[in-house]
Amino acid sequence: MILQTLYQQCLKNNVTFYDEFQVVDLLMVNGAAAGVVAIELATGELHVFHAKAVIFATGGHGRIWEITSNAYAFTGDGPAVVMRRGLPLEDMEFFQFHPTGIYKLGILITEGVRGEGGVLLNGKGERFMEKYAPKVKDLASRDVTSRAIYMEIRDGNGVNGQNYVYLDVRPESVNKYAAIDGRKNLDGTPYTVTGEQILAKLPDIVDFCRVYLGVDPITQPMPIQPTAHYAMGGIPTNKYGEVIADEKNTAVPGLYAAGECACVSVHGANRLGTNSLLDLVVFGKHAGLRAAEFVKEAAFQPLPADPAEFARARFDRIRTADGKENAFDIAVTMKKVMFDDMGIFRSGKGMENALKVVRELQDRYKHVRPTDTGEVFNMELMNIWELGNLLDLAEVTTVSALARTESRGGHSREDYPDRDDKNWLKHSLAWAHEDGKIELKYKPVGITRFEPKVRTY
Amino acid sequence: MEVTIKVFRYNPEKDKKPSYKAYKLEAVETDRVLDLLEKVKGYQDGTLSFRRSCAHGICGSDAMRINGMNRLACKTLVRDVGAKITVEPILGLRVIKDLIVDMKPFFDNYKKVMPWFINNDPAPEKERYQSPEARLRYDDTTKCILCACCTTSCPSFWGSDEYLGPAAFVSAHRFIFDDRDQAAGERLEIVNEVMGVSRCHTVFNCTMACPREIQITKAIGELKSALMTGKLD
Numbered sequence A: 001m002i003l004q005t006l007y008q009q010c011l012k013n014n015v016t017f018y019d020e021f022q023v024v025d026l027l028m029v030n031g032a033a034a035g036v037v038a039i040e041l042a043t044g045e046l047h048v049f050h051a052k053a054v055i056f057a058t059g060g061h062g063r064i065w066e067i068t069s070n071a072y073a074f075t076g077d078g079p080a081v082v083m084r085r086g087l088p089l090e091d092m093e094f095f096q097f098h099p100t101g102i103y104k105l106g107i108l109i110t111e112g113v114r115g116e117g118g119v120l121l122n123g124k125g126e127r128f129m130e131k132y133a134p135k136v137k138d139l140a141s142r143d144v145t146s147r148a149i150y151m152e153i154r155d156g157n158g159v160n161g162q163n164y165v166y167l168d169v170r171p172e173s174v175n176k177y178a179a180i181d182g183r184k185n186l187d188g189t190p191y192t193v194t195g196e197q198i199l200a201k202l203p204d205i206v207d208f209c210r211v212y213l214g215v216d217p218i219t220q221p222m223p224i225q226p227t228a229h230y231a232m233g234g235i236p237t238n239k240y241g242e243v244i245a246d247e248k249n250t251a252v253p254g255l256y257a258a259g260e261c262a263c264v265s266v267h268g269a270n271r272l273g274t275n276s277l278l279d280l281v282v283f284g285k286h287a288g289l290r291a292a293e294f295v296k297e298a299a300f301q302p303l304p305a306d307p308a309e310f311a312r313a314r315f316d317r318i319r320t321a322d323g324k325e326n327a328f329d330i331a332v333t334m335k336k337v338m339f340d341d342m343g344i345f346r347s348g349k350g351m352e353n354a355l356k357v358v359r360e361l362q363d364r365y366k367h368v369r370p371t372d373t374g375e376v377f378n379m380e381l382m383n384i385w386e387l388g389n390l391l392d393l394a395e396v397t398t399v400s401a402l403a404r405t406e407s408r409g410g411h412s413r414e415d416y417p418d419r420d421d422k423n424w425l426k427h428s429l430a431w432a433h434e435d436g437k438i439e440l441k442y443k444p445v446g447i448t449r450f451e452p453k454v455r456t457y
Numbered sequence B: 001m002e003v004t005i006k007v008f009r010y011n012p013e014k015d016k017k018p019s020y021k022a023y024k025l026e027a028v029e030t031d032r033v034l035d036l037l038e039k040v041k042g043y044q045d046g047t048l049s050f051r052r053s054c055a056h057g058i059c060g061s062d063a064m065r066i067n068g069m070n071r072l073a074c075k076t077l078v079r080d081v082g083a084k085i086t087v088e089p090i091l092g093l094r095v096i097k098d099l100i101v102d103m104k105p106f107f108d109n110y111k112k113v114m115p116w117f118i119n120n121d122p123a124p125e126k127e128r129y130q131s132p133e134a135r136l137r138y139d140d141t142t143k144c145i146l147c148a149c150c151t152t153s154c155p156s157f158w159g160s161d162e163y164l165g166p167a168a169f170v171s172a173h174r175f176i177f178d179d180r181d182q183a184a185g186e187r188l189e190i191v192n193e194v195m196g197v198s199r200c201h202t203v204f205n206c207t208m209a210c211p212r213e214i215q216i217t218k219a220i221g222e223l224k225s226a227l228m229t230g231k232l233d
């Protein structure tokens, strides 16, 4: 609804859309934004947009992982492009795994299901969240619930020994556990639901299950597993949406970012449900307001002699590679190792393996060439370009995660299970240098009204 | 199981005429047709081109004709269509390349019905309240994802792409029956024009094609009766 309304209001206000133009480079001159380079998919032509201000709002990068709720378009183009231009990315190690994705497909089953009284059951039919969060049980936060599911599966308690558990929202189950929990309606009567009420409240979920699983959630439990969902990290910004260039919070004139591609860090290491939309409505507005103010005063930066050169060189390299390697294979391998070793639980050893594999894949990537040599809608070329972004982001994510020797929110280490505020209450900033090295720096966490506390559920 | 997927192919830079190409691959019953296309593209033929994004029936980008029916490739499973699958672009729009069509006429029609909220009273301090019953009045038509499955299955649209088409009617309905909106009259005039609802012969193709199961023909009927009676109820 937000997306529709935004689009419709833009139409009403005659906003110019460049549909199916994909941004592939950011132009920076004198340390300030000067525009972007975009490829027009319909013609393959590179276009230069000379601008006083640029706002990135390109979304997340969940396509790094094998099981994800994210669209194919979530390839982290914004962060990857910005990073290639020498700017840092913040808190990339913090990535959220949503506990309830449809088994194998990763399609999101909203936590509204548990809000309505749905419960998680393991292969033995046990309501296992009682063990992990005795007080709030199935309503524990996403990271806690995802880890619990992971541990159940690892301990052999998945359903039929497989990598999934059940999410059960059948009215008889909901009513049984609501009675056990003593859940009440607002007027004090015991909480109960009927099949019709479930259907009315969760129409999309019922539809997903029927279409993709052939399961009717009113009469059967749903097979689910955790799914890569949301990037807490991204392009660092301040609260005005201005992109910042270093650990001293120096703003880049004319450059803004908002939404999932940005890291204004209202979510810290761990976003709570529904807060992404709040984030992008609030900070998207502020980024827009700031940019509008900025362009009133600012002059255009001069364009370089050949503004599209950097982007063109990258595409030329792809088009003229020797073609020994298959992009799809590389993508599958990346997704698998990132899910296994850089997923819900991490360890030094696993992450080192992930880093090694990702770097090998980056080498193999240099040998990928599209078989499609055309200009018109060359989606193969674009997919390969996007894979380059995913690999680069997988690398910074892993390097940032390896350095952080503690567990916090979306970053859980088996070898460092505790949060370590003494050493790690800080944001990481990662720079990718031209020689291929990744440099990490840190900046303090701003603490205002609420002191960080130990979580107990 | 082995499936054969026969795909409409046309490369404007090389081909004089479109053709069909068949690919064989291993699949399971629960694979989406989109998964098959991705695999064909990844391992057999990188030149195959199509649009897609969300992969679960939400974004509306991968409408195509699958075994003769307009469907979303991501919402159609092998078990729904069997082991012999034919995939073609949706009809009535110019084919640009393979399964990619020119969506401009479709979106132009959408824009004609002023698909945006209009209320010229000063915005209240908080939100504009609406009763659950009033919200329910147009609930069905809020679900449209602009995939074009409906419009491109409509014989009247095949006849002329100037015909507003069911998707535009659905969007008009969404605002006309929203009691907070003030431009119902203007929108009704637009859908009443020559290329409007009068060209709808209630063939039901659109309703059958809608992946969101919107009762399109019913919505169009409500527009027609509002035009006749001058009343919105």
Ligand SMILES: Cc1cc2nc3c(=O)[nH]c(=O)nc-3n(C[C@H](O)[C@H](O)[C@H](O)COP(=O)(O)OP(=O)(O)OC[C@H]3O[C@@H](n4cnc5c(N)ncnc54)[C@H](O)[C@@H]3O)c2cc1C
Pocket: A021, A022, A023, A024, A057, A058, A059, A060, A069, A070, A071, A073, A077, A078, A108, A229, A230, A258, A259, A260, A261, A273, A274, A275, A276, A277, A278, A280
């Ligand atoms: C299935 C699902 C359910 C969710 N449910 C909730 C929820 O209930 N509540 C909540 O708060 N959050 C939810 N989230 C998270 C939230 O939806 C996302 O974080 C949010 O939509 C991100 O918005 P955005 O505007 O930053 O990016 P997006 O909405 O992803 O938009 C990015 C846009 O940028 C475009 N783009 C990308 N790259 C380029 C490029 N190179 N050039 C040009 N354009 C480009 C894309 O095409 C896209 O249109 C959910 C996420 C998913 C995946």
Ligand code: SF4
Pocket: B153, B154, B155, B156, B157, B165, B166, B199, B200, B201, B202, B203, B204, B205, B206, B207, B216, B217, B220
């Ligand atoms: S019912 Fe009307 S709009 Fe729908 S397909 Fe038939 S003629 Fe077209």
Ligand code: SF4
Pocket: B143, B144, B145, B146, B147, B148, B149, B150, B151, B166, B167, B170, B209, B210, B211, B212, B213, B214, B216
């Ligand atoms: S009404 Fe249905 S078929 Fe038509 S565009 Fe909307 S979602 Fe697609």
Ligand code: FES
Pocket: B052, B053, B054, B055, B056, B057, B058, B059, B060, B061, B062, B063, B072, B073, B074, B075
């Ligand atoms: S890919 Fe989004 S609707 Fe099919």
